[in-house]
Structure formats: C-alpha cells, structure tokens
Amino acid sequence: MDMDNDTTPDGFILLGFSDHPRLERILFVAVSIFYMITLVGNITIIFLAHTDAHLHTPMYFFLTQLSFLDLCFTTSCIPQMLVNLWGPDKTISYLGCAAQLYIFLGLGAAECVLLLVMAFDRYVAVCRPLHYAIIMHPKLCQKLALFVWVSGIFGTLVQSPTTMKLPFCHHHQVDDFVCEVPALIRLACGDTLINELQISVIAGIFLMVPLLLILGSYGRIAQAVLAIQSQEGRSKAFRTCSSHLVVVFLFYCSGTAVYIQPRSPFSQKGGKFLTLFYTVVTPTLNPLIYTLRNKDVKEAVKRLFGKDRMASGEYGAHTFG
Numbered sequence: 497m498d499m500d501n502d503t504t505p506d507g508f509i510l511l512g513f514s515d516h517p518r519l520e521r522i523l524f525v526a527v528s529i530f531y532m533i534t535l536v537g538n539i540t541i542i543f544l545a546h547t548d549a550h551l552h553t554p555m556y557f558f559l560t561q562l563s564f565l566d567l568c569f570t571t572s573c574i575p576q577m578l579v580n581l582w583g584p585d586k587t588i589s590y591l592g593c594a595a596q597l598y599i600f601l602g603l604g605a606a607e608c609v610l611l612l613v614m615a616f617d618r619y620v621a622v623c624r625p626l627h628y629a630i631i632m633h634p635k636l637c638q639k640l641a642l643f644v645w646v647s648g649i650f651g652t653l654v655q656s657p658t659t660m661k662l663p664f665c666h667h668h669q670v671d672d673f674v675c676e677v678p679a680l681i682r683l684a685c686g687d688t689l690i691n692e693l694q695i696s697v698i699a700g701i702f703l704m705v706p707l708l709l710i711l712g713s714y715g716r717i718a719q720a721v722l723a724i725q726s727q728e729g730r731s732k733a734f735r736t737c738s739s740h741l742v743v744v745f746l747f748y749c750s751g752t753a754v755y756i757q758p759r760s761p762f763s764q765k766g767g768k769f770l771t772l773f774y775t776v777v778t779p780t781l782n783p784l785i786y787t788l789r790n791k792d793v794k795e796a797v798k799r800l801f802g803k804d805r806m807a808s809g810e811y812g813a814h815t816f817g
Contacts (some may be wrong), residue, residue, distance in 0.1 A: 507589045508683075509669045510580050512768065523772075524581040530780045531574050537783030538563035541793070548796040554632040555621070558614045559786060561641055562743075565607050566779035572599040573674040573775055580673065593675035598656045600676055604751065605702045606648025611744050612706040613640045618737050619713040623720045647702075655698050658691060673771055678754055699755040707748045714741060732791075739785050746781060750774040 541563045545556040663686035672679035724730045
C-alpha cells in the first residue's frame with residue numbers, strides 16, 4: 497500500500513472503532529438489529545402505500561419515496577459496516593469506496609431535497625386545503641419526485657469525483673465507518689482548501705437552504721393550525737406535521753454538524769458517532785415515527801390484517817365446512 501501520494505491507492509482501511517474491539521462487537525449486534533427494523537419498517541410503508549387505496553395521496557407518495565431512499569441509503573453502507581465491525585479485516589477497495597461515496601452522497605442530497613418537498617406538501621395541505629387537490633396533482637408529484645432524484649445525482653457528481661482525486665496519505669486509513677467526504681478530506685495529505693470550500697457550498701445548498709425553507713413553511717403552518725377552530729382539526733394537522741418535523745430535525749442536525757465544516761474539531765471527534773446516527777438510527781426511526789404517530793397508517797395496518805383474518809376464516813370455512 498506504500499506509494500506516492502499522486503497515485504491511485506489500491507484501497508482504504510475503515511478504522512471505525514478498531515481500537516475498541518469489544519465495543520465493535522456490541523455495535524455489530526446493535527447495527528444488525530437497527531438494519532432489520534429499517535428494512536421491515538420501510539418495506540411495510542411502501543407495501544401499505546401501494547396496496548391500500550386510502551393511502552393513495554401525495555403525502556404517502558412522498559413517504560414511499562423517503563422509505564425507498566432510506567432503504568437504498570442504509571444498504572449502500574451498512575453491509576460493509578457490519579463486515580468491518582465483525583472481524584479484523586477493515587479494508588475496502590478503491591472502487592468500492594468510490595461507489596459507496598457516490599451512492600451515499602447522492603442519496604443523502606436527494607433526501608435533503610425530498611424533506612423540503614414533503615414540507616411543501618404539508619404547507620399546501622394545511623394552508624391551502626381547498627386547493628390541495630388542484631395544486632398537488634399526480635403530474636406535479638411525479639415531477640417533484642424526479643427533481644429529488646436529479647438533485648441527488650447533481651450533488652454527488654459535483655463533489656464525489658474531486659474527493660476521490662485527493663492526494664491521500666500513505667497509510668490510507670479512513671477514520672470512519674464509511675467512505676464519506678469529510679473523512680476522506682481528513683485523510684488527504686495535500687491542500688484541501690478547494691475541497692473544503694466545495695463541500696461547504698454543497699452542504700449550504702442541500703442542508704442550510706432546504707432547512708431554512710422548511711422552518712419558514714412550518715412557521716406559516718403553525719399560524720394556520722392555530723387558526724383552525726375545531727380541536728380535532730388542530731390535532732390532525734399537528735400529528736401529520738410534527739412527525740415530519742421530527743424527521744427533519746434528526747436528519748439535518750446530524751448532517752449539518754459533519755458536513756458544514758469537515759475539518760472542524762467537532763466533526764473530527766464526533767464524526768463517527770454522528771455517522772452511526774444518520775446512517776443507522778435515523779433511517780430506523782423514520783418509519784417508526786410515521787407509523788406510531790400516524791392514524792392513517794395504523795388503520796391501514798388494521799385493514800391489512802383484517803383482510804388476512806377474513807381470508808383465513810373463509811379458507812377455514814371452505815376447508816372444514
């Protein structure tokens with residue numbers, strides 16, 4: 497692995513918590529459990545939203561997009577993370593690291609934009625309820641979903657190639673669990689000022705701008721909710737909006753702390769813990785937040801199991817009748 501800085505390395509070593517092997521075994525179990533919950537939770541939401549006619553609305557269309565993004569986001573990094581946590585081999589090939597970086601960064605950027613789109617949907621639903629069906633028609637929803645994915649592709653194509661061309665140090669030890677931009681910038685032995693400025697600009701576009709717009713929209717939503725006369729109407733609006741706001745808070749706070757200043761002392765020391773949080777914990781909490789706090793999803797689950805029970809009853813009647 498010893499080679500000049502201007503050559504392409506064969507691979508990298510993802511250090512993680514390699515100096516704490518017992519902690520890594522505990523993390524392996526914890527990450528495995530969280531990953532299984534993420535898979536089951538998000539697949540359930542996608543299945544319900546496609547099979548239950550009551551959930552064929554713009555809100556649940558975008559929620560399925562979020563669930564699919566979270567599935568891809570976690571699958572792009574957690575399997576490799578589990579391999580590294582389980583055994584002494586912490587290596588990842590150069591191409592594997594590049595692929596992980598491109599996918600990881602693109603899906604992260606797409607999720608930033610998607611959360612903004614979901615905030616816009618909630619703004620129209622609460623502040624323009626009489627025009628909601630006209631504004632949020634299926635064609636617009638499809639265009640917004642396309643915009644989300646194109647934004648993610650743009651974000652990763654701007655940042656990822658320049659990151660992988662950095663003059664990396666001889667040891668090639670990435671002090672993180674995954675190949676992400678801040679950790680790779682910290683690995684570079686040459687001048688990284690351009691890369692740091694670039695990631696700060698990209699983070700500003702995909703993190704700070706959407707966050708400010710989301711907070712602004714929720715300020716208007718709060719005014720509209722307080723103006724609703726009925727207690728039931730205020731409660732329903734609060735339930736649907738608060739779930740989304742919790743997801744926004746969890747995702748943006750952790751992402752901003754790592755990406756706005758990639759070489760800051762906080763990013764360097766707490767980066768690994770924050771990486772675990774927004775790659776493992778947040779995608780697991782998203783389906784739980786939306787299902788536990790969402791009456792429509794709960795009723796869809798009841799209808800699904802109600803149909804299953806009815807089908808089982810009919811099958812039993814035909815069999816034993």
